[in-house]
Amino acid sequence: IEEYEKKELALEELYQELSHKEKEVQTLQRNHELISEKFINVQKNFKEQQELYIKHNDLLKKQTQLQAQFDNCMQNIAEAKERLKKLEHAKAEYEKLYGHEKKYLECKKKKEIFEQARAMNMKKQALQKQYDELMHELHEKEKSIKAEQSELQKLDDLETTIKQNDSRKKDIEQTAKSLQEELYAIKEHIGGIEKAVKDRKKHIEQIEKLGREAECPVCLRPLHEAYDATIAKLLSEIEEYEKKELAILKSAAEKKDSMLKNTEREVKELDIQLNALQQQKAQLLEKKKNVEKALSELKKKRDNLDAIGLQLQELSAVMFDEQEYANIVEEYSNLEAIHTTFIGLEAQIREIPVVQQRIGQLEKQKNDRAVEIKKINENIDTLGFSEKLYHEVKNEYDSVLQEKEKIIKQLNEERLLYNDIKNAIGKIDDELKKDKQNRKKIDAAKQEFELLQRLDKIMDGFRESVLQMARPVIANYASNLFNQLTQGRYQAIEMDDTFNFQIMDDGRWYPLSRFSGGEIDCANLCLRIAISNAIRDFSGSGAVGFMAFDEIFGSQDNERRNAIINALYTLQEQYRQIFIISHLDDVKELFPSILYVQTTANGSVAKWL
Template sequence: MRLNIPDGVVGILGANGAGKSTLIEAIAWALYGSGGRNSDIIRDGKDGIKNYNASPKEECSVKIVFDLNGTNYELVRSLKGKNNTPNAYLLADGIQTANSDSAVTEKIEKLLGMESKEFFISVFSRQKDLSALSELNASKRKEHIVKLLDIDILQDVVKNVSIDLNFEKHMKDDLESNLKNPDGKLKKDCLIKDRDSLIISKNEIIRELSVLKEKETELQNKKNEASEELEKLDAVYRKYIAAKNAADSKKKEIEIETGHLQSLDMKISDLNKKLEKLPELELKYRSYEEMSHKKEVLDEDRMLFQRRNDIILKLDRLDQNIKSHQAKEAEILTELEKYSGVSSEIDKNTEQISEIEEKINEINIKIHEVDAALKENNKIEKSLSEKISVMRKRGPDSVCPECERTLGEHHTILMNKLQTEMQEVSETIKTASEEKMSLVNSENEEKIHLTALKKRKTHLEEERQKGIDHTAELRSVRKQVKDLEEERKDAENSLTSIKDVKFDSEEYQKITDDLKSLKKSSDEYNGLKGESRNLPNFMQEKKDNEDRIVRQKDELARLLTDLQNIDYDDEAYQSVKLSVKSAEEECSAIQKEINEKQTQSAVIDERIDNKAREIKEVEKTELKQKESLKKISELAALRDIFSDLKDNLMERIIPALTDIASSMFSDMTDGRYLGLELDDEYNISVYDGDAKYPINRFSGGEMDLANLCLRLAISRLLSDRSGKDINFLVLDEIFGSQDQNRKRNIMTALSKLENQFSQILLITHIDDVKDLMRNVISVYDSKEGESVAELISL
């Protein structure tokens, strides 16, 4: 869509929701984008810029061409891709000056001398702005105008500085309280006094330590003298103890050897008594050996006899098993004849199941497609129902949310349109529901058939499995028969190889019993025979033991003689030893006292250091207090400066607004009124002749005109403040509920502003004002549901 907007008053006409305000939003978005602080330019955010019917790949872009201060500018801003990635570029007299979304926004802010908020306030006036100027009380009206002029930021600055000032005063008070103790005395003086007292205590401890160390030296010398004497006596003592220990050790060895000799005498005596029974035990031993040999021969015969009988019994058992398995084989063969042809029947059944499952799957796909369509239409039906309900509640007398006009006949048109759409959607839902019901019935019939086939298949597979099981069982039985026949043949061969053997069980039992009775005597003979071989060893060991005792007694006599020759006085040794111990205890006690004093000294040192640190912290707090006092003075001065600046601006703005609005009001009324004036609370007074009257004395149309002039004065003041010649103005639904005469008067007044604003765009949904304009941009919905804008010259 391309629009060439002419100079002068240009109307933008169209029904509510047709897209009139969207044109202005497009211009604002092209200039400032929608990123960061400009995110509220578009009512629905960035996602509301692109047509909701557009595909993700389609590009959305706005291009505007305008002249500013003698330079021609061409600006293009766009969104691309499914993520709506923004991009932009700006040409000045055909030369590119910016080539990215953020760079173009920054360049436009510099060119126009204002951000998006100031731009909207400067060029864009709505009906609600005019209503606010006429309907708000004095304080609220003043607050509204101050906000439009962006002066409220100074009030915020004064407020924030005051908060910082109060906080800093509290900080200063806290610092002052930290410099004093609870009793009101200065903390630093108390700390210095405590530190000096600790230093005096430290010096006293140093003096006491000096006295203790001198005493320690004296005791150490006394201990050293006693230790030297003890060391000499220790050498004699060690020699005496070594000789005594050697004599005692030798006495212990003699006692051990004597005990061992007595033990050997007892062993030799006991062994001689046992050997007296040896001849009698030898006879019983010979009898036991003869019977053991005879039992070995009988054991061989007994084993062969038992093995022959076991083979005969095994042959009988094998014959019975072979007959039983052969009967089982015949029985299985008869059973297998029942299951022939089952596999082919299963294959046929499987094909039928696959065909029905495929058919059910196709029906399911159709059901899902119908369900999706039903859900979508149900959403549409619910949305339409809610819209109809809202419209019914509002009624024809309700006010349009955009223009604040009564809906009237538009209410009936909208209701008819919504009800027609509702009826079409309901018919679609009914048809789809019937189709779904038919598909579900078909699906259920096929499922019943499928269940019967699957049940039949399960039965056939069970029959086939039985046949498989019987076949496996037949192979197993035949193998078992073969194994049994081979086992019988091996048993016959083993029986043939064994000769006919005879075995007397009574004779075998008698020999076994006799062996048991002779076993103890045989074992006793073998044990005694072994012990008799130790007797010569015992006799030799006894003789060696007696020789060692003689030698050890001679050695003991020599050791006792040496012990008597050592000059050792135990009483003198113990006395010197006690003297050394006493000296060590005195040294230990004095060292303990020295350690305690040193510990006290270290504790006092630490306390002195702590006091020094606390004094430093107090000095830091004193420094912070001085800095806080300085900061309080600076913040108070800053608050006064910004407060005076705000008051000065307010004083300067009221005359400026009065001059601009008064000139406009006089021009718009063809000089009928000489002008208007604003007081400190922004109340409007009108000069009628030589007298000044409050605005509420005049008619509603004159009040609207005066408020319009004030709003336009605010726009002109913001434009002038930017330093740029922005001769562009947008008025959105400013007619409100004016009658035809007042609309004509406002249009006449606006035409007289063309010397101040080269382009004035007038947005309205009121169709009868187009006859009052030379150029109109008609905005309407196309048959395809898209907004169309068309310039019409009247």
């Protein structure tokens, strides 16, 4: 209760704070609306000025570009006129040097003829030198090849020796393989014997640990007197294995191992010999290869020598005068400087029409730029842009925007606080509602508990009263029906306070456990019918409409089965429907209506017969 009151007090404080916060939000909302209207007007003015500012800047930028192009045209025109003046002077110099250029071309032609003859003469001298050197080289090469061919005669004997050693190595390796297999088989046999010794030692340890009274771990029979004999037998087997079989096998293994090492040593020695022989063979084969290569090269050199001889025959008629060639070269050098000047002037003369065309293009560009500059200046004057007014409007826009953003920030913060207070109120309100519901449930539970206590006392008395009233009625109904079904053999049925039943036989009462299964089932049937009749009588509701029985004929003989069916017929006046469940086919003909249930592959199927 104290916690509930604290929550109510906190809820009241939150409602007060919510009311105050709501007023603050409304004030900020009104301020936001006012500043938004003002911002729209200021923003409109600023956009107009901004558009004028952009247009004005674009015009100024274009004006600057055009003025730069105009000034550049003026400078290019001046430079082109100066260049044209120099070119016209070069044209006058060109005309003066035309006679010298004619002499230069005649001298150049003579020089080219002498240079061809000089080149052929130099080629002739070089070929003669090459021919002499090649003759000497061929002679030396032939001597060297003959010496190496004499050494190659040893190659056949060497290959025969290698084949013999290789065959011997394979025989020894086969012997080594057989020895290794035999040694492996002996070691495997030794391993099996050592395992058998280990197993018997383990059995001895187990028997000694278990003692004389335990079971044998091998045959599972009690040891008793066989304890010592078993251990002695195991020790004897161990001694047999270790002193006889193992000794023989280890000796055989040592001999095989020694023989294997000898064969391996022989293989290594043969490998060394074979490696040495193979190296000698490789060296001889390399020499053979070199000789074949040298013979091929020798043939090529002979062919080359013949070709050089033919060229020397072709050049035998070549003649060259070195002094006359020197005089022509000197004259050519003197005329070449004048020719270089002439060629340079000729190139400059070809430039004159190009420069003249360039001056005309620049004059046109200059005039076009002047017209465009005049038009841009007129557009700037027409625009009417004011730098001062633009900055005033911009400053006002920035100020109003800053104020608007500040109010929006405050409004969002206050709204968040407002929502936090509402959420806190909702949370406390939910907790208070849950507390009220819990208190109602507790009060209802207390009332229900008190009512159940009172009802328990009433029911105890009612149960005793009902038992006293119902017990003789049930016993009477059951006795009459049981006497009828058993054809008077058993006189009556009674029940005690806990509804345990007894049957009278020859004037004495006996419990149900004394009788056969069929008699017990028959008695239970009678009791069920008697209880139904008693309930009907005490309720005052008239006839009970329905009664069902499950497998009541299974434990009865034919005589008692017929008696039960006759009794059920007598109950038709009291029960409108009697439902019998049975698996016995021989009773179905005794009932007017039959619902036959049959199991099929698709499930159970029911039909009326």
